[in-house]
Amino acid sequence: MKAKITLKDIARELEVSISTVSKALKNSEEISRDTKEKVQAFAKLYNYKPNNIAISLKNKRTKNIGVVIPDIVHHFFTTVIRGIEKYANARGYNVIVCLSEESFDKEVINMEMLANGSIDGFIMSLSSQTQEKGDYNHLKEVTEQGIPVVLFDRITHEVDCDKVIIDDELGAYQATKKFIDQGKKKIALITTDDYLSVSKARTKGYWKALEESELDADQSMILKMPSMEMDEEAIKTFLGNKEPDAVLCVNEIFAVCGMRFVQKKGLRIPEDIAFIGFTDGVLSKYANPSLTVVAQHGEKMGEESARMLIEKVESEAEEETYQTKILEPTLVIRDSIAH
Amino acid sequence: MKAKITLKDIARELEVSISTVSKALKNSEEISRDTKEKVQAFAKLYNYKPNNIAISLKNKRTKNIGVVIPDIVHHFFTTVIRGIEKYANARGYNVIVCLSEESFDKEVINMEMLANGSIDGFIMSLSSQTQEKGDYNHLKEVTEQGIPVVLFDRITHEVDCDKVIIDDELGAYQATKKFIDQGKKKIALITTDDYLSVSKARTKGYWKALEESELDADQSMILKMPSMEMDEEAIKTFLGNKEPDAVLCVNEIFAVCGMRFVQKKGLRIPEDIAFIGFTDGVLSKYANPSLTVVAQHGEKMGEESARMLIEKVESEAEEETYQTKILEPTLVIRDSIAH
DNA sequence: TGTCAACACGAAACCGTTTTCGTTGAATAT
DNA sequence: ATATTCAACGAAAACGGTTTCGTGTTGACA
Structure with missing residues (x-):
């Protein structure tokens, strides 16, 4: 078992400082050609890959998106996830999926689990119990903390955030x-x-x-x-x-x-x-x-949600403007009606 | 927007050290009743929640499970995910879902994305392209790094890891x-x-x-x-x-x-x-x-996979013993056959 | 009055990065 | 010969926690 190699390991082996290694790997102008080549070669040889967690801690960005939905054994939701996955992945984001199973409590617990640094933003569709109760404090708390939220399909107008629905x-x-x-x-x-x-x-x-x-x-x-x-x-x-x-x-x-x-x-x-x-x-x-x-058009909906979320996540500006995107449904004609 | 509060913030406000706050919140015997109560009350008031990323970095455990599957718009896989989710969530783990879309390259990329600290272990079902190619180096690399892997349904015997299949x-x-x-x-x-x-x-x-x-x-x-x-x-x-x-x-x-x-x-x-x-x-x-x-029995399969993975993740011992769990299929009799 | 625990707390290292801000030594300008 | 510049690198802080190992104060006891 070969353990993961760190900057520190490289620095020790090459007898340079950690900062030099870090800079060399980023091709910084500060570092001489010689050193850069040496470091990069060594890193490649030992298949160095930076530790995501450390990076996340440093720049307070996890590149993770939290998706909380009522159910996954449901065609519509799976297509939405696929859309989210597709877009998010292309942008270097990972998707953490949590299921509320139509339960308010699970929805709350899941959000709390993720809201403490694990994700950069939420994409959600409300559980039926949540909509029945009409209690959206867990959503408000999260948005107040500055975590972007996109609601899709099962939404509420009581929370200020981006929304994607079909008409x-x-x-x-x-x-x-x-x-x-x-x-x-x-x-x-x-x-x-x-x-x-x-x-x-x-x-x-x-x-x-x-x-x-x-x-x-x-x-x-x-x-x-x-x-x-x-x-x-x-x-x-x-x-x-x-x-x-x-x-x-x-x-x-x-x-x-x-x-x-x-x-x-x-x-x-x-x-x-x-x-x-x-x-x-x-x-x-x-x-x-x-x-x-x-x-x-679940997949479209997912893509759109991911697009809106990532835009908010990556925008520095703290504009408090939210939009609701309304997708047009289409009638797919098949044999259960005359045509 | 009220930003997240940290140990440092609490320490500053209460004029104690960070270590004291940390210990107080963990109800350490080292700290006096008075201080503990003070700290805990303050933490509750400001809704303090430890930062998951920092904890992950510290103890090298993310409490995340990576699931890489070929497709999600497929009933069987969604039931498996549900099973994984259920078990993992109950144990405090989150599930990161990645789709290979039956592509070898995507499978590799997804694994690389996750293998650098984002997850504690993988649960996977191989893409058809991977099985066709018969190239399992990405799996071997991961296991060699000591990251536990559980393969389900679409498996290979060329990789040493736990497996769950139905007969x-x-x-x-x-x-x-x-x-x-x-x-x-x-x-x-x-x-x-x-x-x-x-x-x-x-x-x-x-x-x-x-x-x-x-x-x-x-x-x-x-x-x-x-x-x-x-x-x-x-x-x-x-x-x-x-x-x-x-x-x-x-x-x-x-x-x-x-x-x-x-x-x-x-x-x-x-x-x-x-x-x-x-x-x-x-x-x-x-x-x-x-x-x-x-x-x-997809859900069972998912649960079983999660159980095996988490067991490996949490076991200190580096036993190199792997098992293959074979679930029994059952015939669900309906009207398409005589009965 | 001096000694020793016990108690309550703080300093600092550590996890693995990034990044700012020195600090060298040598080359160039004055 | 001295001052200035620059290239090339290192030290250290920071992200937010946990944890080990001091350390100062107190009270009890000899």
Whole structure:
């Protein structure tokens, strides 16, 4: 086992000072050609690499980004991470991933763990419990310490920081409009509780499209699932009772379950009943029939978040200006609607 | 913006030395009750938290784990990460995730980035390119430096380190056996190229089950997809020509595609043709019909990997004994086979 | 009154860098 | 011969902790 070599080791071996070694390795003008060559050759030979921790301590920059998200076994979040990773890595940053598992406490603990020097900034999507509670003190504390934060997707307006979202309202609006344009009359919505910022926005878009049309918007055509957990029975009962001819779902899973149920009942998709979901994941692509979805462009979102964060991290100026970037959703047309 | 407070700040305010503050906060016996209370109260008031970087530098432990995997938008890997996260977090470790994107170079770069002090150990699954190349020097270098490594799923026996795998051969064997027991005669296998350690093992298990039976094992009943990319046409042609009555697939996607194709041809699943896939992901669960799979227990694998790594990290002893933990796969029976 | 623990605390080294600010010795200018 | 400049390097502080090893004060005891 050959241990890591340090500046001190090189200095000792070459009988020069540590500062000389450090400067020589940075090709400083201060050092003579001879010495530089000698030092650099030696460093190369022994595969010297500076210790990141020491450097971090010195210049108070870790080149680490903390990402705190509710869940990772979820297509949307993984694509966001990939986007973050991609951008961050290209800029020499590492990504530390922490999972809140939809729990407020875990979110707080994770942030505290990272906020003490481990990272230069946070990229986060709020846990459902946090959004339900409406308690954002852990975020405020961090921003007050001067640590930059970027919120994506599940955000709150109560914290001053950069934000990246897609226009969920618009996405739902366009999807609903699509149904209306195709002559659908009884359009249902399957969503989750309103405290999730995204669900709220999507419901709004759905509602808006209906109100703009001749169709009467009907509260009873909305099914609110109490949690993110799947409750297949609830969906079956709802679809069985309401008999809609089009269903908008706030995620893939609700949609695929719905499709499976109506198919078993003998209905044809999309002729008798059409489906649109949110999230362009693997499920939509390989569902039978394939599912039309409002794509959220997670990877783009991740890249954008990383870009905004790193910009803040690297800017010396302490401007207190924050922006909210709104990405446009796009409808990915597949076989679950007519086309 | 209130900046982070340091020991030095506390020492100055309270007119004691830094060492006293440090000891007081650790409740050292050396310090008087009075002083301890004073210091602790002050620290609490100003919300003092020690700087992780400084501590890392001092005791040469970062409490960070580096995870390098080929891909994250893949159900199996995300479950593994979740398992790692869970265990590591409970032990006070953070997880730094790096993606090799199946590229050898990226794998090397990522490891180099992390190996200079950023992490205490690695948990990895090899990129396909690395397995294809068979070049494991980057791994060897790291282990020679005394940095513990745990390899999972996509491993190599050329590196001395702990390993966690599932018994892929057994999984494929059991699945194939299941087909045979159910009276299937023409059992096909859809896999990827052999350089992937897991595909190789699965092919072996498939082969073994066939050889043990009366059925003649036939090379032409194996479709090797050139890459991890989906080539729907290849699957269609293969299934169209060979007309198997059972298909084992090394992942979910191949299986779901296959199912969709044969359904369009009017075949009934599982009566006319049965399917079993690998990976108990979201796709299998919500496919129509739902897909029977060999579950890989990713979360367990992640936990196990983290456990082994942290044990090595925290053990002072430099025992050079490595173990390979083999997890048992389980068949999750769903509607794509008779039952 | 002198000695010795025990107590409570501080000085300083250390982890591995970077960086500022000397300090040499030699070459050049005066 | 003296002053000035410059090249080439080293000492030391700093980042924020931990830890070892003093050291000064106190009280008890002989």
